[in-house]
Amino acid sequence: MDIIREAKKVFDIEIETLESVKNNLGTEFEKVVRSIADCEGRVIFIGMGKSAHIAGKISATMSSLGVPSFFLNAGECAHGDLGLIQEKDVVVLISNSGETEEIIQIIPSLKKIQAKIISITGNRKSTLERNSGITLKLNIIQEACSLNLAPTSSTTAVLVLGDALAVVLSRLINFTSDRFAVYHPKGALGKRLLTYVRDLMYSGAENPVIHEEAAIKDVIIQMNREQMGIVNVVDENNKLTGIITNKELLDCVDKNGLHTELKASAIMNRSPKVVKPDMKASEIMEMVNSDSEIWFLTVINDCFEPIGVVKVKDFIRMGLSA
Numbered sequence: 001m002d003i004i005r006e007a008k009k010v011f012d013i014e015i016e017t018l019e020s021v022k023n024n025l026g027t028e029f030e031k032v033v034r035s036i037a038d039c040e041g042r043v044i045f046i047g048m049g050k051s052a053h054i055a056g057k058i059s060a061t062m063s064s065l066g067v068p069s070f071f072l073n074a075g076e077c078a079h080g081d082l083g084l085i086q087e088k089d090v091v092v093l094i095s096n097s098g099e100t101e102e103i104i105q106i107i108p109s110l111k112k113i114q115a116k117i118i119s120i121t122g123n124r125k126s127t128l129e130r131n132s133g134i135t136l137k138l139n140i141i142q143e144a145c146s147l148n149l150a151p152t153s154s155t156t157a158v159l160v161l162g163d164a165l166a167v168v169l170s171r172l173i174n175f176t177s178d179r180f181a182v183y184h185p186k187g188a189l190g191k192r193l194l195t196y197v198r199d200l201m202y203s204g205a206e207n208p209v210i211h212e213e214a215a216i217k218d219v220i221i222q223m224n225r226e227q228m229g230i231v232n233v234v235d236e237n238n239k240l241t242g243i244i245t246n247k248e249l250l251d252c253v254d255k256n257g258l259h260t261e262l263k264a265s266a267i268m269n270r271s272p273k274v275v276k277p278d279m280k281a282s283e284i285m286e287m288v289n290s291d292s293e294i295w296f297l298t299v300i301n302d303c304f305e306p307i308g309v310v311k312v313k314d315f316i317r318m319g320l321s322a
Contacts, residue, residue, distance in 0.1 A: 010152070013144040017153040018160055020139050025164075031134050032118055033165060036067065037172050039116075041088030043067055048074040048102045050151040051094040051158070058092075058162030065166050066175035074102035082106060087114045095119070096140065096154045098126020107131045120158055136161065197284065198277035200315065201299045201308035202228065209234055209306055212241050212265035216252060219244055219264050230296040232306035233268045240306045242268030243298055274300045277307070281315055288312055 036043050043062055047055035052073050062069035072081050074093075085091060091110055095103045098121040110117055111131075119132035122140045129135045138161070144152035169175075208231040210222050222231050223244070233242040244264060252267045275284060275297045288294050299308035 010144040013142060014153050014156045017140060017142075017157050020141060021157045021161060024137075024139055028134055028136055029164075032136060033168055033172065035116060035118065035134060036090055036165070036169055039088070039090045041068075041086055041090070041115075043069040044072055044085055044089055044091045044115075045069065045094065045162075046072045046074050046077060046091060046103065046106070047094040048100050050155050051096065051100070054155050054158050054162070055092070055094050057159060058166065061163060061166040062169070065170035066173055067166065067169050074100065074106060077106045077109075078102065082109050082113070085110065085113055085115050089115045090118060091115045092118045092120065093128060093132070094121075094158055095126075095128050096122040096138070096151065096158075098123035098128035100128075103128060120161065122154060195281040196277065197275050197279045197281075197297075197299055197310055200281075201277065201310045203299070203308035207306065207308045208232060210244075210264055211235075212263065212268065214264045216249075216262050216264065216267065220249065223249070228296075228309060228311075230298075230309055231264075232272075232298050232309065233264050234306060238305050240272070240274065240298060240300055240304055241265070242270045243272040243296070244268045245296060272298050274298050274304075275310065276300065284310070284312075284315060288315070 043059070045055035045059040045062075047053075052071075056071040059069045059071040070084070072084065093103050093107075098119070104127050107117070107128075117132045118134045118136070119128045120136045120138065121128050122138045123129065124135065124137045129137070138154065138157050140154045140157060142148050143150060143154060206228070208222055208225075208228050210219055210231050210233060212233045212235055214222075219231055223229065223246075230243055230245045232240055233244060235241050242265070244267060248267045248269060252262065256262060273287065273291075273294055273296075275287075277299055284297065287297075295312050297310045297312070298306050299310060301307050
């Protein structure tokens with residue numbers, strides 16, 4: 001057996017199935033999207049067997065993209081889990097055959113609850129289709145399984161259809177990256193979107209500031225006292241005029257020796273990278289990714305006064321890097 005050729009056959013069959021499903025999307029899909037968007041309750045996905053795994057994944061995607069949703073196993077629904085469903089909910093029943101016993105047996109109860117029933121099935125003339133308000137019919141030509149038995153093409157088709165529903169819905173309800181971050185606070189993206197410069201900046205007594213007329217030795221003392229590796233340089237109006245880091249100090253020593261009488265203004269970097277306290281970590285990492293030489297950023301207020309410093313390594317340490 002040519003293993004690679006057989007594997008590619010699976011891809012070919014499932015891709016063909018997805019193309020068929022895509023090309024047959026129509027008004028029913030739009031009705032489902034509108035029904036879920038208008039739902040005043042939750043969206044509950046119910047499946048059995050392999051369809052249950054797919055239903056759970058679709059529900060999880062919906063929730064992460066701003067559509068309140070949860071998953072129920074059809075087998076558990078008949079033993080009390082139907083109590084989680086309310087009249088204002090939309091219930092999406094998934095069964096390729098449309099005759100799955102555990103699915104069919106809960107339909108009378110769903111009707112009594114008066115929840116809206118939507119079905120996803122490969123059999124339009126099934127019991128499930130006849131008892132649904134809206135049906136998304138999937139034209140599954142064949143399963144990728146060599147016996148045409150194991151759910152493969154059919155489950156892939158439902159999974160991708162669920163992704164399409166979730167993504168389109170998220171756009172319809174204007175779901176933003178900020179909201180995504182709220183639902184994913186532990187993830188890297190959530191951290192980058194929920195963490196602000198003000199959360200990580202060194203301010204107050206930890207903010208190293210020195211006047212531009214200060215002697216180099218005073219710069220060294222200040223930098224050593226705060227252990228920051230940077231000092232913000234200001235003029236007589238407390239406006240930021242530059243910064244001095246270890247790099248500028250080392251360059252100065254190399255050129256002038258240890259006993260230089262130069263002032264801070266003579267060696268400072270006059271084009272420092274500055275940020276505002278309300279900037280997000282994601283914005284900071286964009287700056288860093290475009291300039292690998294950035295290790296410190298001065299935080300300024302609206303008057304261009306240095307109110308703090310942030311260290312890039314703190315962003316990386318917290319897992320905020322891209």
